Structures are given as C-alpha cells and as structure tokens.
Amino acid sequence: MSIDNRVSGRTKIVGLIGNPVEHSISPQFQNTLSKIMGVDLIYIPCKVDKNNIEKATEGLRALNLTGFNVTVPFKQLVMRYIDEISDDALLFGAVNTVKNINGKLYGYNTDADGFMRSFKEETSEGFHNKKVALIGAGGAARSIGIKIAMEKASRISIINRTRSKALEIADIINSNFGNIAECCSFEELRNADVIKNYDIIINTTSVGMFPDIEGCPFEIPIKFSENQIIYDIIYNPKKTRLLMEAEKCGCKALNGLGMLLYQGILAFEIWTGLNVTEKAIKQLFNLFKYGSVQQDL
Numbered sequence: 001m002s003i004d005n006r007v008s009g010r011t012k013i014v015g016l017i018g019n020p021v022e023h024s025i026s027p028q029f030q031n032t033l034s035k036i037m038g039v040d041l042i043y044i045p046c047k048v049d050k051n052n053i054e055k056a057t058e059g060l061r062a063l064n065l066t067g068f069n070v071t072v073p074f075k076q077l078v079m080r081y082i083d084e085i086s087d088d089a090l091l092f093g094a095v096n097t098v099k100n101i102n103g104k105l106y107g108y109n110t111d112a113d114g115f116m117r118s119f120k121e122e123t124s125e126g127f128h129n130k131k132v133a134l135i136g137a138g139g140a141a142r143s144i145g146i147k148i149a150m151e152k153a154s155r156i157s158i159i160n161r162t163r164s165k166a167l168e169i170a171d172i173i174n175s176n177f178g179n180i181a182e183c184c185s186f187e188e189l190r191n192a193d194v195i196k197n198y199d200i201i202i203n204t205t206s207v208g209m210f211p212d213i214e215g216c217p218f219e220i221p222i223k224f225s226e227n228q229i230i231y232d233i234i235y236n237p238k239k240t241r242l243l244m245e246a247e248k249c250g251c252k253a254l255n256g257l258g259m260l261l262y263q264g265i266l267a268f269e270i271w272t273g274l275n276v277t278e279k280a281i282k283q284l285f286n287l288f289k290y291g292s293v294q295q296d297l
Ligand code: NAP
Pocket: 072, 111, 135, 136, 137, 138, 139, 140, 141, 160, 161, 162, 165, 204, 205, 206, 207, 209, 233, 234, 235, 256, 257, 259, 260, 261, 263
C-alpha cells in the first residue's frame, strides 16, 4: 500500500452539475487532460436534484471551487444564479461552463465553439456561404445555429418535430444576422431535389442516440449526394443510423465526439488560463476518439 498523493490542500477543484451525470465521460476526460497538462486540478461529477440548482450553485461558490460545467437539464436555469454571462452565452441562451473568480461567477458557453472547432479541424471546411440544414431545435441546435450564422452561412434551414421551436431559433438568427434562416418540414427534405441543395446537414436531435440506436431523423433510405457533409452531434453510438446512411452515399460523415472533446478543452482553458497544446489535443483524441475509452461510452 502506498500513500495516494493525487489530491492535496492546493489541488484546484472543478465540478460538473447535471442530472443524470453517471454516463458522462467528462470526469475521465478532464482528469486526463489535467494530467497531460501537468495541472493540479481534479474534476468531480455532482448529480443535482432538479429543485436544488440554486443551492448547488451557491454551494460551489461557498466551497470556492475553481469552476464547474453545467449539463442537462440546468444549462438555461443556472443562468439565474450566475453574476456575469458572456455575450455569446446570452445569445445562445445557455451556460455550460462557469468560472469562479474571488467568489464571482462568470458564465460561458463552449458548446458551439467546440462544434465549430471540431467541424473545421475534421473537415478542413468552414460555413462561409454554405447552405445548411439544421435538424432539431433544442438547446444544442440554438447555439450551433447561431454560431453558423456568425460564420456567415448563406442559408440555414431549421427542421424540427415541434415547428414553433424551429421558428424561435430562425427568428433569433434573422433578427441578429439578416434574413438567412427559415423553417422547413421533414416532408420537404425527403424530396431528393431539395436535400441535394444543402452543403452541410447537421443532426442535433437525440434521435438515434443510445439505447434507441435504430432511430434516424430522416426516413430511410436517404438520397444524400457524395459532396455533402453530414455531422451528427450524437457521440453514442459512434456511428448512428444517419451516419451509416451518409457513408453509404459516399458523404463525409462525422460524429459528435470531436465537439464533446473540444468543448471540454475550451472549458479547461477558461478555468486554468492555459492553452491546451496541439500535442495534448492529439493525445486526447487518440485516447478518447480513436482509443479504448470510446468503447465504453
Ligand atoms: P434538447 O434541448 O432536449 O433537444 C432535443 C431535440 O431532439 C429537439 O429538437 C427535439 O424535438 C428532438 N427530438 C427528441 N426526440 C425526438 C423524436 N422522437 N423525434 C423527433 N425529434 C426528437 O437536447 P439538446 O441538449 O439540444 O441535445 C440534443 C442531442 O445532442 C442529444 O443527443 C445530446 O446528447 C447531443 N449533444 C451532443 C453534444 C456534443 O458535445 N457532441 C453537446 C450537446 C448535446 P422537439 O423540439 O420536437 O421535442
């Protein structure tokens, strides 16, 4: 038996608040990242009852944590208890990263930047002048849709089961970035002549996510063209039904693991003020995207 020296009185503590948190790979990811970067920081998940978000936030402040991540279902609700929120997070309507500086809580959103960084790194493409179909209109769709508008996409068609939520996102985009967003129906998209008009198709719905892995937001078969990019932000399973269909059509098909890893890297940079090196990023991707941890998602 040897002494466990991993945590000392000087160790910085970062938390995750959400419900559920059991499935999250963020503790493994952030603790590995701290180790790679040589930072004395520990990341712990905290499952919070839905009625306790205010107490939890105040508790983390009182315990002087360095910061915390916020996940489902608190990304919107937590904003009430944060002292200062970044302009992007206000526009996205959600906070997923909080930094505590001398008892003052600062809120950020790294989801959309994580998506964008992953998209650009993994495709070597951007959104300038691109026509995009955004499937879904939940929290992730809102931040990704707005981010794509910031990157000057020429058209963003939002398709969602509940049309009113798609309209809401289209309105935010149109009133901030010019008239580029519209709502569209799944029926319209089924038409091969319509779907081929999009350069990039992004699924932000939870359809196809574990355990309902046979689910697909589109009716199968789908006639994608081989020059299209299909990005599914789901990361479990690694290859959703939608991505399998996209590969059959010869498209570039990407899962949400890159987004997940980059949003975590950006949060780590906010907490520590450090830049995660390219070498560290490579190591993390080898472990979590291509390596053994991925199998356990
Ligand atoms: P959310 O706010 O609850 O939104 C869920 C979306 O899925 C809504 O558009 C909802 O449509 C749609 N949906 C759910 N069940 C459906 C069904 N049976 N048929 C059609 N549409 C359905 O969730 P979120 O936070 O945006 O997350 C959505 C997905 O993204 C989840 O799978 C999550 O794991 C993933 N995600 C990944 C990352 C990453 O880093 N890769 C980050 C965030 C989220 P309605 O509006 O009609 O209900």
